Amino acid sequence: MTTDHILLDHGSGGKISSAMIRDIMLPAFDNPILSMLNDGASLEVGGARLAFSTDTYTVSPLFFPGGSIGDLAINGTVNDVAMCGARPLYLSVGLIIEEGFPIEDLRRILDDMGKAARLADVLIVTGDTKVVPRGAADKIFINTSGIGLIPDGVNVGGERACVGDHIILSGTIADHGMTILTQREGLSFDTEIRSDSAPLNHMVQAILSAGKNVHVLRDPTRGGVGTTLNEIAIQSNLGIRIYEDRIPVKKDVAGICELLGFDPLYVANEGKLLVFVPPSDADAVLAAIQNDPAGKDACVIGMVTETAPKRVIMETRIGGERIVDMQTGEQLPRIC
Amino acid sequence: MSIKHAEEYRDRELSKSLIQKIHQNSHRPLRLMEVCGTHTVSIFKNGIRSILPETVSLLSGPGCPVCVTAQGEIDAFIELSREKNVIITTFGDLMRIPGSDSSLQKERANGRDIRIVYSAFDALEIARNHPDREVVFLGVGFETTAPTIAASVLSAQAMNLKNLSVISAHKQVVPALNALMQTREVRIDGFLLPGHVSVIIGAGAYRDFIRHHPIPCVITGFEPVDILSGIHMLVRQIDTGRNILENAYPRAVSETGNAKAKALLKTVFQSGDTVWRGIGSIPDSGLFFQQAFENFDAAKRFRISYRQTPEPRGCACGEILTGVKIPPDCALYKKTCTPLHPIGPCMVSSEGTCAAYYKYHGG
Ligand code: SF4
Numbered sequence: 001m002t003t004d005h006i007l008l009d010h011g012s013g014g015k016i017s018s019a020m021i022r023d024i025m026l027p028a029f030d031n032p033i034l035s036m037l038n039d040g041a042s043l044e045v046g047g048a049r050l051a052f053s054t055d056t057y058t059v060s061p062l063f064f065p066g067g068s069i070g071d072l073a074i075n076g077t078v079n080d081v082a083m084c085g086a087r088p089l090y091l092s093v094g095l096i097i098e099e100g101f102p103i104e105d106l107r108r109i110l111d112d113m114g115k116a117a118r119l120a121d122v123l124i125v126t127g128d129t130k131v132v133p134r135g136a137a138d139k140i141f142i143n144t145s146g147i148g149l150i151p152d153g154v155n156v157g158g159e160r161a162c163v164g165d166h167i168i169l170s171g172t173i174a175d176h177g178m179t180i181l182t183q184r185e186g187l188s189f190d191t192e193i194r195s196d197s198a199p200l201n202h203m204v205q206a207i208l209s210a211g212k213n214v215h216v217l218r219d220p221t222r223g224g225v226g227t228t229l230n231e232i233a234i235q236s237n238l239g240i241r242i243y244e245d246r247i248p249v250k251k252d253v254a255g256i257c258e259l260l261g262f263d264p265l266y267v268a269n270e271g272k273l274l275v276f277v278p279p280s281d282a283d284a285v286l287a288a289i290q291n292d293p294a295g296k297d298a299c300v301i302g303m304v305t306e307t308a309p310k311r312v313i314m315e316t317r318i319g320g321e322r323i324v325d326m327q328t329g330e331q332l333p334r335i336c
Numbered sequence: 337m338s339i340k341h342a343e344e345y346r347d348r349e350l351s352k353s354l355i356q357k358i359h360q361n362s363h364r365p366l367r368l369m370e371v372c373g374t375h376t377v378s379i380f381k382n383g384i385r386s387i388l389p390e391t392v393s394l395l396s397g398p399g400c401p402v403c404v405t406a407q408g409e410i411d412a413f414i415e416l417s418r419e420k421n422v423i424i425t426t427f428g429d430l431m432r433i434p435g436s437d438s439s440l441q442k443e444r445a446n447g448r449d450i451r452i453v454y455s456a457f458d459a460l461e462i463a464r465n466h467p468d469r470e471v472v473f474l475g476v477g478f479e480t481t482a483p484t485i486a487a488s489v490l491s492a493q494a495m496n497l498k499n500l501s502v503i504s505a506h507k508q509v510v511p512a513l514n515a516l517m518q519t520r521e522v523r524i525d526g527f528l529l530p531g532h533v534s535v536i537i538g539a540g541a542y543r544d545f546i547r548h549h550p551i552p553c554v555i556t557g558f559e560p561v562d563i564l565s566g567i568h569m570l571v572r573q574i575d576t577g578r579n580i581l582e583n584a585y586p587r588a589v590s591e592t593g594n595a596k597a598k599a600l601l602k603t604v605f606q607s608g609d610t611v612w613r614g615i616g617s618i619p620d621s622g623l624f625f626q627q628a629f630e631n632f633d634a635a636k637r638f639r640i641s642y643r644q645t646p647e648p649r650g651c652a653c654g655e656i657l658t659g660v661k662i663p664p665d666c667a668l669y670k671k672t673c674t675p676l677h678p679i680g681p682c683m684v685s686s687e688g689t690c691a692a693y694y695k696y697h698g699g
Contacts, residue, residue, distance in 0.1 A: 005445040015676055185454060245348070260454070261686055263381075318351035318560045320383020322696045331686075 015326050017223075037235070038157055039080045039218065042150060049150035051084030053077055056143040062105065064183045066175070066195030069142060070112030072270060075199045077144040078120040079219045082201040083273070085156040085208060086148030088120065093127040094143040099134045109140065120199035122146065148201075154208055158235030160215040165304040166282040167240065168275045170203065170289050171196070171297040172248040173225050177267035178256050191252045196294070198271030203292040210288035211281030218274045223327055226265035228274060229312045230326040240312040242302030242324070266327045276304065345559030354564035355387050361571045362391045367523055368570055369516075369659050371509065372530030373400030373687025374558055380696035382560040384567075392567065395659035398512050398612060399530055400687035401477045402429045403657055403680075406611040408642040409505050410435045410681070413474050416503075416638060417448045423466060424450040425459035426474040427481075432684040436645050456488035456502070463492070463500035472634045473502045480532045482506040482623055483597035486604035489632050501634035504623055507610060509533050510545055511621035517549040519615070521660045526552035526570040531562070531585045538593025539583050550579035557585035604629050613647065613681070614654020651680035656689050663693040670694065 009016040026035060033041050040053030057073040067075075074091065081088040093113065097106065117124055175196040182189065200219060208214060216236075220228040225247070233240045249257075249264045257264045271294055277285050282300060289295035312324040344350075370376055376396045379385060385394060398404045414435045417424045424440065431441045431452065444450040449469075453459055456473050463471035475485050485502060492500045509530060516522050529542060534555045546553055552573035556566030566584040573580060583589055601623065610622025625633040634640070647654060651673070652666035663669045663682070673679040675694060682688035 003442060003445070005442065007441055007445050009441070019676065187454065314383075316381070316383040316560075317346050318348055318382055318384070318564075319355075319387060320560075321386045322380060322383040325695045 018326070036157065036159075037231075038084065040084045040086075042084050042157075051081045051086035051088075051148045051150055052145070053080035053084070054143065054145035055080060056141060058138065058141050059180060060138065061183050062109065062139060064179055064195055065192055066179060067197035067270070068109060068112045069140065070109035071116035072197050073142040073144045074113050074116035074120060074122070075197050075270060076221065077146040078122055078199045078201050079221075079273070081146045081148040082204040083156075083217045083219055084148070084150060085154035085204070085214070085217060086150045087205065088122050088146050088148035088201050090125045091117065091122050091144050091146045093124050095127070095129045096137050096141040096143075097129065097131050098137045098139050099131055101139055106140070109142075116199065120201055122201075151208070153212070154214075156214055156217045158216055158218065158232040161232055161236035161238055161276045161304050162215055162278065163238060163304055163306045164279060165215055165276040166279055166300045167229075167242065167302045167304065168277065168282065168286055168289060168298060169225065169247065169301045170200075170273045170275075170295045171271075172250045172253070173220070173269055173272060174249055174253050174257060174262075174264035174267035176270040177224070178253050178262070178264075180268075181260075182256060189252065189256060193250065193253055193256065196269055196271035198294045200271065200273050200294070203273065203289060203295055206288040206292060207275055207285050211277050211285040213278050213281050214275060214285065215278070216274070216276035220269050220272060220274055222268050224264070224266040224268060225274065226263070226312070226324045227327050229324065232276070233310050233312055236304070237309050239305040239308035239310070240302060241305050241315065242312065243315050244317045246299055246301045248297045248299065262331050265324060266331055345557070345561040347561060350561050351564055354561065354568050358392065358564065358568050358571050359389050361568070361575045362389050363575065365391050365393070366525045366571065366574060367393050367395055367659070368526045368528060368567065369395045369397045369524045370528040370556075371397040371399045371513070372528075372533065373403070373685070374532065375399070375528055375530065375556065375563065376689055376692050377687055378558045378560070378563060380692040382563070383696075384560065384563060388567070392571065395524070395662070396656065396689040396692075397516070397527075397659060398615065398657045399478075399509070400657070400682070400685050400689070401481070401507070402433050402685045403653060403682050403688050404507060404512075404612045404614070405433075405476055405505055405681070406613050406642070407436065407645040407647050408611070411645050412640050412642055413503070414438050414440060414443060416472060416634070416640065417443045417450055419470075419638065421469055422449070423462060423469050423471045424448070424474065425453045425462060425471060426450065427454075427476070428452045429685050429687070430474055430476060432678065433681045434648065434678055434684070456485040457491070460488050460492055460497065460500060463497055464495070467499060469499060470637075471500050472638075473500070475502045475504045475506055478507055478509055478530070478533050479536045479601065482605065483536060483594075483600045486600040489604050489629055490600070492632065493629070501632050501637045503634040503640070504605065504625060505610075506605070506623035507612065508607065508621050508623065510537070510541055511618050512612065512615065513542075513545050514549070515612075515615055515618045515621070516658060517551070519658060522658055524551070524659060525574055527554070528556040528563070528566045528570065529553055531555060531557040531588060534585065534589040534593070536594050536597045538591055539581060539589055540591045541593065542581050546579065546581050552579055554582045554584050555589050557588060612657075614657040648679045653680035653682040653690070656682055663690040666690070
């Protein structure tokens with residue numbers, strides 16, 4: 001079944017998104033930098049290496065436990081730039097606001113953006129605002145772009161993963177996605193879960209100074225850890241083996257995922273990263289991450305293998321094995 | 337809502353010793369059927385097939401609710417979504433199921449008002465908030481989902497809500513087990529019976545079935561230790577030549593089930609013949625509205641007549657749902673049928689067998 005219209009699945013970050021990028025977008029813009037398909041682009045400009053990335057934020061509700069669309073828009077782009085190994089410096093902000101949007105909410109959002117930018121140590125240096133008629137947008141959409149400087153000697157990218165690399169995950173997964181979902185749907189549980197929205201650039205600096213041979217840095221946002229690992233397996237043409245019992249998921253988040261039939265491996269994170277490092281650097285890098293308040297639950301979740309190239313295989317809690325496939329589309333809550 | 341934790345049923349050591357016992361007790365090739373789609377998913381997710389002896393084959397049964405929904409019904413849902421002034425409310429699982437020429441997901445992209453809900457009570461809320469619209473809930477599922485739907489219909493009645501109706505395409509598990517046993521091509525040595533359904537209907541609901549069709553049966557939960565216990569009990573029964581009903585999920589399933597849920601079902605619904613994909617019409621296997629609740633019946637309100645639409649050409653979902661075939665036996669599997677371009681429901685539903693094979697066995 002092919003489709004003539006854009007489905008929500010096209011924005012899910014899974015297989016359907018990849019197919020759209022490959023079939024419609026890459027041919028239109030064809031160039032070698034874009035074709036790398038990393039979170040951000042690495043560019044040579046006047047002898048300096050720059051990282052450049054853009055992202056657009058739409059989230060409902062706009063305010064949720066652990067954050068708002070405002071800090072999400074800053075942290076997300078800061079993190080995309082940081083995942084190129086860069087130190088993020090400057091951001092642009094574009095706002096699309098629906099007619100009738102409360103000024104008070106806008107003030108709160110901008111305030112959150114300002115705070116997040118200060119925390120990440122980046123400057124918002126240019127911006128644009130459009131107001132569209134009621135119904136032409138849903139409340140507010142935010143685009144941010146960011147640039148940063150890649151220090152000499154730093155060279156990261158999904159294609160650089162090596163056999164034997166340890167894979168470090170900086171903390172619990174699925175917090176953000178499940179928070180948004182439960183808030184949006186008005187599902188209330190006996191405990192509150194919170195988004196993990198956080199800037200990761202300081203953690204990245206610590207990682208890069210602790211380990212001289214960091215191969216891959218990625219933040220598993222939309223599509224979750226499962227999708228990100230698959231992308232890296234494909235980019236590097238190597239296999240990935242992870243261990244279910246080492247992947248940290250908060251108990252309540254795991255319980256809610258189960259209730260709704262969601263696999264936490266495919267749920268979005270907004271303040272977590274994955275690092276691929278050779279075993280020799282693994283301990284130092286892990287310690288550096290654990291030193292950061294957002295990284296205290298960090299651990300090694302798996303390694304890169306020669307066998308099963310382009311595949312992610314998980315050893316399950318009970319010692320079985322299964323493939324962790326790339327997600328096809330948006331996860332939908334199940335029956336029963 | 338409260339969240340359950342089940343760490344002890346995922347214990348590695350406990351699993352190991354069960355696996356060992358299964359290996360010790362299985363001496364000849366066995367075909368065991370897990371009747372419930374949630375079992376299928378848990379078996380794949382936990383990699384249980386990879387640790388069982390080669391002699392034990394697990395077959396998925398007719399337990400994925402959207403998969404067993406007949407093609408004609410799926411088409412009727414899609415047609416209904418095109419009616420003016422209608423809001424369709426549905427569980428997420430139905431969105432991507434391919435109808436003969438569209439899917440609910442595509443209809444939503446075309447501007448139809450189709451909303452994913454988590455409970456029939458959400459549909460009731462939507463109906464209250466939109467008194468000028470007709471809100472229809474697509475009721476697909478087994479005895480697990482039907483009681484909540486019955487409860488929401490009762491509430492709607494109490495509120496005198498006139499713009500909510502429900503399509504009841506609900507199905508009952510025990511009649512399907514009977515039908516399976518009467519199908520000649522079906523060769524099954526034992527059943528892992530569905531835990532969630534059994535919580536509602538109780539272990540007692542299977543007694544007649546097993547009297548008529550003596551076969552090893554074990555009511556089984558969904559954590560890896562539950563499933564391994566269920567398999568172990570089946571293997572042991574077969575090894576010792578017994579055909580009895582055992583309960584490997586006693587922490588949730590009683591002999592008589594959930595009295596309140598059963599009463600709800602009885603108040604609102606009555607049994608009737610209904611068509612299952614791949615199996616055909618099974619006597620008394622459907623749940624239809626009692627006369628007193630007829631005005632909530634969307635099928636009546638919108639005069640829906642289900643057509644006998646043929647299933648997608650070449651799709652073996654029917655044989656897969658009865659354990660006669662496994663997905664790689666289908667000529668379309670992984671060739672023209674993938675989760676991106678699903679041909680049958682078994683490739684799209686989160687509990688579909690083809691989807692599980694594709695996802696966890698490598699697509
Ligand atoms: S692989 Fe596709 S076509 Fe074949 S049985 Fe499964 S769903 Fe039907």
